[in-house]
Amino acid sequence: MTKQFWNLFKVSPVVVAATFFVANSALAAEVNEQVTNVAQLSEAQDSNDMGQVTSVSQFSDVQPTDWAFQALQSLVERYGCIAGYPNGTYRGNRALTRYEFAAGLNACLDRVNELIATATADLVSKQDLATLQRLQEEYSAELATLRGRVDGLEARTSELEANQFSTTTKLVGEAIFNVSDVFGGNRAVAAGNSNQNLDSNTTFSDRVRLNLFSSFTGKDQLQIRLNAGNIVSNAGVSGTNMTRLGYDGVTGTGNSVVIDKINYAFNFSDAVRVKVDATGGELWENVNTFNPDFASSARGALSRYGRFSPIYRQGAGGAGLTVTFNPKGPISLSGAYLARTANDPSLNNGLLDGDNAIFGQLSFQPSKAFNIGLTYARTYQTNLVNNTVNNNLFQSTGSAFANNPFGNNTRTESNNYGVEATFQLSSKFALSGWGGYTTADAITGANAGKDAEVWYYGATLALRDFGGEGNVLGLIFGQPPQVTGGSIKTGSALDSGTSYHLEGLYKYKVSDNIQITPGLLVIFNPENNNNNDTEYVGTLRTTFTF
Numbered sequence: 001m002t003k004q005f006w007n008l009f010k011v012s013p014v015v016v017a018a019t020f021f022v023a024n025s026a027l028a029a030e031v032n033e034q035v036t037n038v039a040q041l042s043e044a045q046d047s048n049d050m051g052q053v054t055s056v057s058q059f060s061d062v063q064p065t066d067w068a069f070q071a072l073q074s075l076v077e078r079y080g081c082i083a084g085y086p087n088g089t090y091r092g093n094r095a096l097t098r099y100e101f102a103a104g105l106n107a108c109l110d111r112v113n114e115l116i117a118t119a120t121a122d123l124v125s126k127q128d129l130a131t132l133q134r135l136q137e138e139y140s141a142e143l144a145t146l147r148g149r150v151d152g153l154e155a156r157t158s159e160l161e162a163n164q165f166s167t168t169t170k171l172v173g174e175a176i177f178n179v180s181d182v183f184g185g186n187r188a189v190a191a192g193n194s195n196q197n198l199d200s201n202t203t204f205s206d207r208v209r210l211n212l213f214s215s216f217t218g219k220d221q222l223q224i225r226l227n228a229g230n231i232v233s234n235a236g237v238s239g240t241n242m243t244r245l246g247y248d249g250v251t252g253t254g255n256s257v258v259i260d261k262i263n264y265a266f267n268f269s270d271a272v273r274v275k276v277d278a279t280g281g282e283l284w285e286n287v288n289t290f291n292p293d294f295a296s297s298a299r300g301a302l303s304r305y306g307r308f309s310p311i312y313r314q315g316a317g318g319a320g321l322t323v324t325f326n327p328k329g330p331i332s333l334s335g336a337y338l339a340r341t342a343n344d345p346s347l348n349n350g351l352l353d354g355d356n357a358i359f360g361q362l363s364f365q366p367s368k369a370f371n372i373g374l375t376y377a378r379t380y381q382t383n384l385v386n387n388t389v390n391n392n393l394f395q396s397t398g399s400a401f402a403n404n405p406f407g408n409n410t411r412t413e414s415n416n417y418g419v420e421a422t423f424q425l426s427s428k429f430a431l432s433g434w435g436g437y438t439t440a441d442a443i444t445g446a447n448a449g450k451d452a453e454v455w456y457y458g459a460t461l462a463l464r465d466f467g468g469e470g471n472v473l474g475l476i477f478g479q480p481p482q483v484t485g486g487s488i489k490t491g492s493a494l495d496s497g498t499s500y501h502l503e504g505l506y507k508y509k510v511s512d513n514i515q516i517t518p519g520l521l522v523i524f525n526p527e528n529n530n531n532n533d534t535e536y537v538g539t540l541r542t543t544f545t546f
Contacts, residue, residue: 078128081111105135106146169214174298176207176247177542178231185533188239188526190400191493198238198535205231206255207247209298217266225261225280230254234537240526241396241403242480242499243537244304247297268323275322277338283377284312286322287334287361290373290420291432293462293472298543299507301460302519305397306476306503309434310456311418313395314377315357318342322359334361348382355381368424375418382411383445393440398456398481399528401494405452405483410445414438428466433459439486453485458501470509474519477502482528497530499523517541 081104109132112124136143165171181202186195207229214222231248235241261280268274275286284295289308294301301307315338322336341354348354357379365371381391391404391412406412418436425431438454458478466473483495505519521537 079108079111079115081108103146105132105139106143108132109136166214168216169212172211172213173544173546174209174211175544175546176229176231176298177544178205178207178245178247178539179203179541180205180234180245180537180539182234182238182243182535182537184238184535187237188242188523188532188535189529190527191496191529191531195531195533196239198533200234200237203232205229207231207249207298208255220264220266222264223261224259226257227260228255228257235396238526238535238537240523240535241400242305242398242501242523242526243521243535244396245537245539246301246304246307247541248304271326271329273324273327277319277322279317279319279343281318281320281322281338282312282316283314283322283336283338283357283359284308286336287312287324287359288363288365288371288373290371290422290434291460292422293430293432293464294460294474294476298545299515299517301474301476301503302505302517302539302541303476303501303503303521303537305458305478305480305501306460306521309375309418309420309436309458310394310397310481311375311377311416311434311436313397314338314359314379314416315340315355316395318356319351320356330364330366332363332365334363335359355379370421370423372421373419375416375420377416377418379414379416380411381414383409393438393454394456394481398454399483399495399499401528402454402481402483405440405454405486405488406442406445406447406450408445410447411443412440413443414440428464430462430464431459432462433457436481438481442488447488450488451486452483452488454481455479455484456481466506468509472507474505474507475503476505495528497525497528497532499525499528513545515543515545517543 112128112132115124179202182198182200184198187198189195208227210226212222212224212226214224216222229247229249231245233241233248234243234245259279262278263275263281264278265273265275277286284307289295289312291300291308294306295308297307315336318338318340319342320336320338322334324332324334326332336359337356338359339351339354339356341349342351344350344354357377359375359377361373361375363371363373379393381393383391390408391406391410393403393405393412393414396403416436416438418434420434421432423431435457436455438452440452440454442448442450456479458476461475463473465471478501480499480501482498483489489495500523502522502524503519505517508516508518510516518540519538521539523535523537526532526535
């Protein structure tokens with residue numbers, strides 16, 4: 001009977017696929033603006049308002065005297081092959097177009113074929129087959145057009161498959177255009193030093209990142225990132241790292257392309273997620289930082305400090321392992337180990353003997369409205385990274401004294417404690433914040449045996465869809481890392497004041513792929529020195545994603 005049926009109708013089951021294609025094709029131009037098209041029906045099927053119709057009488061806007069009503073009655077009540085809206089409408093009192101009806105006819109033909117293929121052909125009467133035959137003849141032109149469209153799609157799909165970059169890899173790109181300037185009175189200096197004029201020029205610079213994401217099982221991901229940029233840190237003119245942008249480089253790379261990140265993540269089981277960083281490992285990309293609106297360097301806060309708590313910068317740039325237990329549950333536990341010079345076999349380097357960080361975080365996420373994290377990191381720094389960089393406890397957030405309290409040629413150990421939280425009071429209003437405390441000890445050097453205590457905090461406010469869908473008005477306030485106690489503080493004038501970080505920004509969504517973010521960063525008492533003038537950083541960042 002199957003062969004007899006399809007010989008009768010000469011309709012390939014693939015034609016049914018055109019049911020949802022027609023709405024996006026040139027055929028839609030023939031539909032009157034006041035007539036509901038297939039695209040609306042397709043959109044409804046993707047929404048939560050969609051329900052299966054069991055009786056054609058549920059369509060309140062189709063009258064029993066209409067010919068369309070009789071057609072729908074046959075399709076819906078006999079075969080259940082058309083879906084509609086639970087409110088019983090087609091979005092207004094509108095008749096079906098011929099192409100819409102042909103698309104519905106295809107769906108019904110598919111249903112009849114399914115019944116025949118599953119040995120339930122007795123449910124299809126001869127009278128039904130005769131009715132379907134007459135409908136197929138009347139709408140043969142429309143069905144033929146649908147078949148032509150499907151054939152074209154299949155040809156285009158075959159061409160794309162033959163010329164695609166990779167069957168396992170996709171490319172995700174990001175580009176930043178940045179215009180920025182630092183201004184104020186005098187250049188920031190540490191306590192006891194002479195003031196200098198702040199002399200800065202407006203800059204226009206860029207950063208480009210290309211990510212290659214590959215998956216081999218559907219549940220794993222290999223990331224290889226290419227990075228290039230020429231955004232130079234403004235700390236050289238401002239006198240403090242507190243004015244740095246969240247996406248700058250210390251000296252810029254002159255737009256030279258480097259591979260700065262390689263990692264592989266996979267599920268060890270449904271309850272365990274594992275990520276192995278070969279290079280460029282960063283805790284803030286491996287665990288929840290509890291600052292969803294501002295954590296991204298390209299689409300988040302403009303400043304370096306405003307992105308997230310400095311505790312997530314421990315061990316940045318290294319190689320290592322991150323394991324998260326129950327990652328999708330209300331309570332999850334993450335553990336990580338990162339070694340910043342894992343690739344260097346020389347003395348005081350390598351995977352275990354060089355700079356490293358041991359990290360742990362317990363996350364409570366009972367709902368989308370409230371999340372909180374308890375975080376700990378133990379860090380060991382040997383004073384030199386590849387023989388070029390001094391100790392940097394918070395990776396250049398906070399004062400110079402807080403990042404290197406014991407001076408050069410000193411090995412340092414630190415214990416870092418943090419608490420972070422996010423409160424989403426509504427879908428358009430979110431509060432996030434963090435607080436941290438660090439104790440650091442000098443192991444070697446002139447200050448061996450001395451210790452330092454460091455405090456910091458931050459809070460962010462996000463008003464989503466402010467002024468338009470996808471836009472975000474943001475406000476960030478906090479105190480960057482400051483040495484507040486410990487034996488190293490005794491008799492020292494350093495960090496005798498308190499710096500404050502205030503940042504306002506507006507993320508304007510031009511399109512899904514373009515975002516423009518103007519903002520102003522204000523640093524009060526830079527370098528924790530009350531004698532320093534307030535410094536300002538005006539920035540306009542444009543982000544392209546592709």
